[in-house]
Amino acid sequence: MSGNKIVAIIIVGLVHLLVGYALVTGLAYSATKKIIERVTTVDIDEPEPEKTEEPPPPPPDEAPPPPIVAPPPPINVNVAPPPVTVVDRPPPPAPVIPIARPAPPAPPAPPPAVSKAKAAQAKGQQRWQQRIMDSYPPRAIRSNTEGTVGVSVTVDAEGKVSACRVSSSSGSDILDEAACDGMQRYARFDPALDDAGHPTTGSWSTRIVYKLN
Structure with a gap:
């Protein structure tokens, strides 16, 4: 086929398509218009909503029921007396444990005795x-001797x-011996005394002066 024929065929096809589209579009528009005319407007009365009553307020909280106390378990009481064992010899008595008693308090110390000691006078x-x-x-005297003698x-x-x-x-030995x-x-003396006040041995010292007139 030559090029002119192909172009002519394409043009013919396009014309058919345009005609078909126009026909289809016109038919669809006329059909739609007829349907709209037939449709009538219907007013629908909506029913008023029913008034619902409010539920009553809940009752006040009631005090919980007291707890269920389970009865105590039964106690099995053995009414049978315990068996008695008879022995030939009685058991030895329990040892007696002495109770340690605190020692009595020590007597108070006597007051210190007042010493009565005194030197000889x-x-x-x-x-x-x-x-x-x-x-x-x-x-x-004959030798004109004088002096002082210390004695104990x-x-x-x-x-x-x-x-x-x-x-x-x-x-001078003469004066020493004479003293x-x-x-x-x-x-003569008052004797010395010990702590108890009894006479005892003591000592005493002095000086004897020998001087001629």
């Missing part, structure tokens, strides 16, 4: 000391001198 010292100095040894004596429980020693010499001899012969 000269009794009538001026009198007997003057007698010792008046008993000036004759040999010391032991006084017994009766207040008498039981021993004498020269604690400080005069430089101790005079103390044992003339000196």
